[in-house]
Amino acid sequence: MLSTLLSTQVFSQAKLSVENVHATYLRNSGTIMERSAIKGYFFFYLSDKINRSTNEYTLQILDENVNKVIDIKFQDSKQLSLLEAAYNGSSLCFLFKNEETKTLDMKVYSIDGKLKYSYTREYDKRTEALMKQYQSVHTDEGTNQNVFDLGDKGYVSVLPVSEGKQRTYQVDYYSSTTKKQWTFNPQDEEKYSMAEYLGSTDSLIILQVFKKNRALSGAITSHLVGINFMTRKLAFDIPDDNGDEYKFVPTNITHLKEQGKIMVMGNYFQENAKIMKDHSEGIAIIEINTKGKTVSKKYNSWEMDFAKHLPVNSKGKVDNLGYLFVHKMIKKPDGKLFVVGEGYRRQVSAGGIALNALALAGGRTNAGVTKIVVTDMVMMEFDDKYNLKNASIYDKTNNTAEATAISDYNSQHAIALYLKMTGSFDYEFTTSEDDNSNFAVCFSDYVRSKEYKGKTFNSIRYNGQKFVTDKIELKSNASSMKVFPAKAGSVLILEYFKKAKKIEFRVERIG
Template sequence: MFVTNTDGQSRLTVDKVYSAYLQNSGTIIEQGQIKGYFYLYQSDKIDRRTNEYTLQIVDENLNKVQDIKFEDTKKLSLLESAYNGSSLAFLFKNEEEKMLQMKVYDLDGKLKFTYSRPYSKKTDGLMAQYETMHTDEGMNQSVFNLGDKGYITVLPLRDGRDQTYEVDMYSSDKKKQWTYIPDGDDQKFAMAEYLGTTDSLVILEVIRKNRRMSGSGTAHLVGINPMTKKKVFDIDDEKDKWTFVPSSVLPVAGTGKFIAMGNYFDKDANIAKDASKGLAIYEIDNSGKILNKTYNSWAVDIAKHLPMNTKGKIDNIGYLYIHKMIPTANGKLFIVGEGYKKQASAGGIALTALGAMAGGVQNQGVTKVVVTDLVVMEFDGTYKIRDAKVYDKTNNTVVGGPMSDYTSQHTLAMYIKMVGSFDYQFTTGNPDENNFVICYSDWVKSSDYKGETFNSIRYNGTKFTQDKIELKSKASRMKVLPAKAGSVMVIEYFKKDKKLEFRLEKLG
């Protein structure tokens, strides 16, 4: 389908764009190489009840490959999208029919399958979440790819006082769908977060409580086989010295095992409120057997390379959220993290004080949450930290008010991720050949330039170098995607002019 054209254009303009969520665009990758892009937008208004939508596919040089149009109710909302190497999936909310619809297209733009399910009171929380957090910067919250097997959704469900989840698989090869719902009394209050997949597993972090208000709950690493539809393992830390809360997983190619990384806590700690002891890395095989555990404490191990306190906070950076694990051919493991912290809010303090003086009791919130610097850590083959470096960037405020006063640092990290307020964007390159590029956005204000920048940290096997490009624009919204080596692809949406513009930009 895709033919490489080194002389192709590097800019594309699309007119008659009535509505577009840039989040629902993405890259098409074949054998590790960028081969094209996809995006879906509202291209026309047919009548007062019907809109026209267009699925556009372009190659790596922004030449149009496919242009697929379809008509549907104007009450159709595009929620999320995903790509699995051989097809594209789009999750829609159809308010007219009260349905969630998953549409799967092949890379020629042909609609292969439509899966539908009604949404009800059990999914009200999910619908409210989309309404309040559906932004161009947000991460996929519920839809993820399963390679050539298809796609899964991980949906929160609420039934009265019970809160649980379900996992739905949608095949992209033939029309087939199944649902996994956990059972048992200990599942009546369970929250699941998708961590990743291996060639035979969907891996979730699940926090469970026996009763809704029974403390902070227990953390579990759950593996589900998407083909047998059965749970393969459910790992907790009941017999361990520490409580392990996984936050990311990394399959180890060709070994039948994966790495799980996350924070570890004192055994009697409240994992929703208390500070962690450090970072743990577990090696686990696909049956759920733990092969190795490595712990790096904030106070001793990590403090040798970063200025830390015993509560896991880095000086001037705050707590660390882990974005990416990058294994390289030379046996090293690089971890990309980003800081976030609470700060006193002068405006919130003043408003709260004024309210108190006036006899009111409403709390306006006296803190705010800011995202801080990027941190890259290097671990050796035994998963012990060997080096770390902080990359300075401008702090940006994410949320303020009572939520930031009372919410735990772990819950705040999940919120920041969901609304897309972390500055980390993506990692490209070829770690198998000891080279990769970490990309993030920033906002600078200097005598030479004021505005957004897109930054890269490049590793060549021995050292890191940095580049950046300036992204000053009059666009309503903007998004940056990976591109062919040495470049990025910039998408700009001009709402007033009803157009999308795409361009390739050289890094450095």
């Protein structure tokens, strides 16, 4: 275990500088957790250029005080690129793309830096959609879109694939305890399907899958799909109507392990609604068992329930905030549920209008006449029966998230998915005690005031009775920056200085 390995470190420090960083992507770094406690960090970078065809790469593991624990160095093709990384409590995994061998390589390392297993598969026309996805929307700020941990059991990748005219997905399981890998291919009748990973239990991989029969069709259905990674079989496929009075589109799940249930949150729509075009009626919270059977359901409407706490209309749009995107559900020991949301809305782009006017005169532009801004944070509180009891808005700057033509032509639901994929929301992460009795919701912001202009890092802390807000200023000359959770009351700040070829770490108190 990492805690044993780290016990050999007898000194502590709050800063660290790493030299000879020729290239790095901050999305390829992360935290090492043991239950809810921070135990360390990992990051991957290009450390040397050996010759024209070979590079040296380094995987660096740090303890919770940013002391170096171990360097894992290896040489490989300069055409090697790290796509995604994940940690599951006992190991680390990395998905590499090797353009020289035309392979996707999944490598699983133990915490002490030893390579445990390596899985390789060729990429071809079937995975062309995946390659395009990484090139177009996989940003340094984006979250993992294809590789996720399954606790100490291993990892799963959910990849878009194409087969002739059919567009579908593929689920690959990689064990971290034995050399074992298998693939699940859905047997859907529809020609087009897109899967989004929502979460997992100790035996299930849970996806939201959108399906349709024609490329330009607006007749899209949403399905909650469970795949048992122990039996390798489909556990359930729940359609959005499911014989109910409303259509339900899931967006978030939480495993209620002690109760043997899965809590699912999402938007609900009228029975005849087009789910990617029409407005929703409100937010539903549904509990299902591991076989996909509904145990309970509760609907909170925009018009009747949310309007008591927020200035919201019947279409779910909140004054000056826009539409709500749900980031996190936090279930407390007493049954109360807190839900973290963030606003986003479309607004007119003066610059986009000007550029489009120039385009009409013979120029070219991909700017839209509107843009998408992410707005305030929202904390919602539900009782143990999932009735909405309160909703509070926490102000922040309206930050531009998307200014291309995508904002002109897509629905609010499609835009929300895009913002999530590209890491364009300001929400960062949530830290909590094991039982969620205390927690802190963290987000970034960009302040433009007389006293300070620049990026800030903010927290909304719940101490079991009330909420308290804190923030720190993040003014820096770094090429890029990322903030990680740290020990209680602190955050770890990583700064990459591209010209100086170095990374600096520092731990700062917040609050």
